[in-house]
Amino acid sequence: MNIANILDNSAKLYGRLPAIAYGNNEWLSYDHLAERCSVMAHQLVSQYQLNTGDHVALISSNCPQYLEICFSLWYAGLVVVPLNAKLHPNELHYLLKDSGSKICFSSEKLAPELLLLTENIASLQCNIIIGSKQYLMLEEGDIHPMVKRLPDDVAWIFYTSGTTGKPKGALLSHQNLFAMIQGYFSDIDVIEPGDSLIHAAPMSHGSGFYMLPHVVKGGLNVVPISGGFNADELTQLIHHHQQSTIFAAPTMVKRLVKYATKTDESYQNLKTIVYGGGPMYQQDLANAMAVFNNKLVQMYGQGESPMTICALSKFHHQDNNHPDHVNRLASIGLPVLGMEVKLVDSSGNIAEVGIAGEIYVRGKTVMLGYLNNEQASKETLIDGWLRTGDIAICNDDGFVKLVDRNKDVIISGGSNIYPREVEEVLNCHPAILETSVIGKVDDNWGEIVVAVVVLNENMSIKKEALDQFCLENIARFKRPKKYIFIAELPKNNTGKILKTTLRDMV
Numbered sequence: 001m002n003i004a005n006i007l008d009n010s011a012k013l014y015g016r017l018p019a020i021a022y023g024n025n026e027w028l029s030y031d032h033l034a035e036r037c038s039v040m041a042h043q044l045v046s047q048y049q050l051n052t053g054d055h056v057a058l059i060s061s062n063c064p065q066y067l068e069i070c071f072s073l074w075y076a077g078l079v080v081v082p083l084n085a086k087l088h089p090n091e092l093h094y095l096l097k098d099s100g101s102k103i104c105f106s107s108e109k110l111a112p113e114l115l116l117l118t119e120n121i122a123s124l125q126c127n128i129i130i131g132s133k134q135y136l137m138l139e140e141g142d143i144h145p146m147v148k149r150l151p152d153d154v155a156w157i158f159y160t161s162g163t164t165g166k167p168k169g170a171l172l173s174h175q176n177l178f179a180m181i182q183g184y185f186s187d188i189d190v191i192e193p194g195d196s197l198i199h200a201a202p203m204s205h206g207s208g209f210y211m212l213p214h215v216v217k218g219g220l221n222v223v224p225i226s227g228g229f230n231a232d233e234l235t236q237l238i239h240h241h242q243q244s245t246i247f248a249a250p251t252m253v254k255r256l257v258k259y260a261t262k263t264d265e266s267y268q269n270l271k272t273i274v275y276g277g278g279p280m281y282q283q284d285l286a287n288a289m290a291v292f293n294n295k296l297v298q299m300y301g302q303g304e305s306p307m308t309i310c311a312l313s314k315f316h317h318q319d320n321n322h323p324d325h326v327n328r329l330a331s332i333g334l335p336v337l338g339m340e341v342k343l344v345d346s347s348g349n350i351a352e353v354g355i356a357g358e359i360y361v362r363g364k365t366v367m368l369g370y371l372n373n374e375q376a377s378k379e380t381l382i383d384g385w386l387r388t389g390d391i392a393i394c395n396d397d398g399f400v401k402l403v404d405r406n407k408d409v410i411i412s413g414g415s416n417i418y419p420r421e422v423e424e425v426l427n428c429h430p431a432i433l434e435t436s437v438i439g440k441v442d443d444n445w446g447e448i449v450v451a452v453v454v455l456n457e458n459m460s461i462k463k464e465a466l467d468q469f470c471l472e473n474i475a476r477f478k479r480p481k482k483y484i485f486i487a488e489l490p491k492n493n494t495g496k497i498l499k500t501t502l503r504d505m506v
Contacts, residue, residue: 001174002149004074006181006216007034014193014218021196022064023225024240030218035143037068041076042144043137048103048125052077052147055157057101058204059083059092059110061227065130066203067211069105072138074155077147081157081169082204088475089113095159095167097121098372105130151175157371160303160416169371170304177212179338179364183308184213186337188297189245189272193218196241200229200248201414206277206299207247209307214245231259238270245272247299249414250280251446253288260291267292272314274299276307278411278446279402282330294318300332300400301365304386308336308365310400324397331401332392339363342385343394353396356403359388408499410439412447417478419449425473426451426480431461436489436497437480440506451480452502454489 007030010019015031028036044050056073058080060066073080081099083092085107096104096117104127106114114127128135149155156172185191197214199221201207211221222241224233229252238244248256253275260267273292276299288296298312312333319325335341342350343357351357366386369377380387392402410417419437426435433454439447455461463483470479490501 001151001153001178002074002077002146003155003174003177003212004037004071004146006212007037007071007075008146010034010215010218017193017218018220019215020064020067021220021222021241023223023237027064027223028068033068033071036139037072037075038143038146039141040068040072040138041146042142043140044072044078044103045076045144046141047138050076050078050102053079053153055079055081055099055101057081057083057096057099057104058106059085059104059114060107060130061085061109062199062203062207062223063107063130063227064223065135066199066208066223067215067221069130070208070211074149075146076144077149079154079157081159082208083159084202084204084475085110086475086477088473089117090473091167091475093117093120095169096124098167099157099159099169103128105135108132149174152368154368158303158306158367168373168376171368171371172306173368176306176365176367177209180209180306180308181213181216183311183336183338183365184210187308187311187313187334188274188299189314191217191219191245192243194220195243195245195271196220196222198222198224198234198237198241198244198246200224200234200246200252202228206307210245210247210274229255231256235259235263235265235267238267240269242269243271244269245274246270247274247276249277249446250275250284251278251413251444253280254284254444257284257287257291261287267295270295272297276300277414281446285329289317298333300402302386302388304367304380304388305339305361305363305365308363309339309341309359309361309388310334311336324395324399327395327401328399331395331399333400334398335361335400336363339365341400343392343400351394354393356391356393359390359392359400360385361388362386408438410437410447410449412439412442412445412449413477414446415477417449421474422449422451422470422478422480425470426453426466428473429461429466429469431455431459433457434489436499436502438499438502438506440482440503448481449478450482450484450506452484452486452489452506454486 011034018026019030019033020027155174157169199207300310301307310332340362345351345357422437442448490498
């Protein structure tokens, strides 16, 4: 059960169809892509002495080679470890070391920083720059027979963060990925050969997962020249490519709506917008539905059960005559086919209808566990059920509505930011006694990071200096956008900081 089989099958069925486009230009057909991945698999194994099950990191913004790297690794029986290219070098160093990656593929832009990292990680042999002479040599040589893999063999390590903020590698098997593909077809959308998926969101995350069902059906994976989201560029790509789908964070949808309204653009070629990864506020959803009509699907999932826990379909978005339509739009929809969802209250019992409880999910997309973290695996996987950490209520019809998220996690621009990561950095500054980081609702980003800071006695510091300190230690998108200085943090009688009080204050 090697996930690379889906590419081999599509090469036979849709060989002449384009598999990848870079901007408006076709890059590789399915038969050429399959052949190239087979050759690259052979070269990776022979040149770098990689063994079945070895981990290989991939750190890059979206590029046309992203898909061929993933399938070459799977073809060779290796495990792909896609990492967020926006992370700080310190964070990437930790992830590369924790993953035990043997080699790393990266964009040329990141190469200077990664060169220093590879010298300090024993498991890491080298960094291969995508598009370099070293990379191009992998595309020449003999083909490699596809390595057989078992359903529970690891295919993808997805790094997520727990409530403590420590990055954890969710071990996703070949079976997990096959089940995710089936969930797409059952509850997200129908794909026809030649339909396109435009990767405006990171391929290291949700957009990369959704390349798989499009490969199955002979779809075209379109990589923007910019490597990311740009409303003008995305609009032009939608005009050029037929039956386009995008996966987008709610903030991306909001920006595209704003652009469409300002320019009076038509989106006839747009087939589907799958949104998820953060809260979609009701007014923003109403605006999007007014612009794009019946083209919206909501997806709720986690790295530990990728893209397939609940979904709110196009039908339910447009079912205006239903008496509970407004409340349904405020929900994350219904469990995906083949997934079991239950809500568990604070006493460990099944929550009654209308009563809040933590979302537990069970099904074939649920991860095997966390890499190098047995304790976290035991705490998160209970008798086959995945504890999501998200609090929700369920109505009589089974629609699930989130009421809180993963404790204190901040979701800004579709990215999870865990307060403790930022707090640990700020608390290292000599001027700071203690700090607490919270999220604040923001029109553009969904939420922004706010740091509430208590300074040491007789100390002072400018906000610009704290901003620079954060930039030197964590990724830019995680740094606070606002600092508030107070004399004392509110705490309960056990000494725990009362973040609810801080949120009310902000």
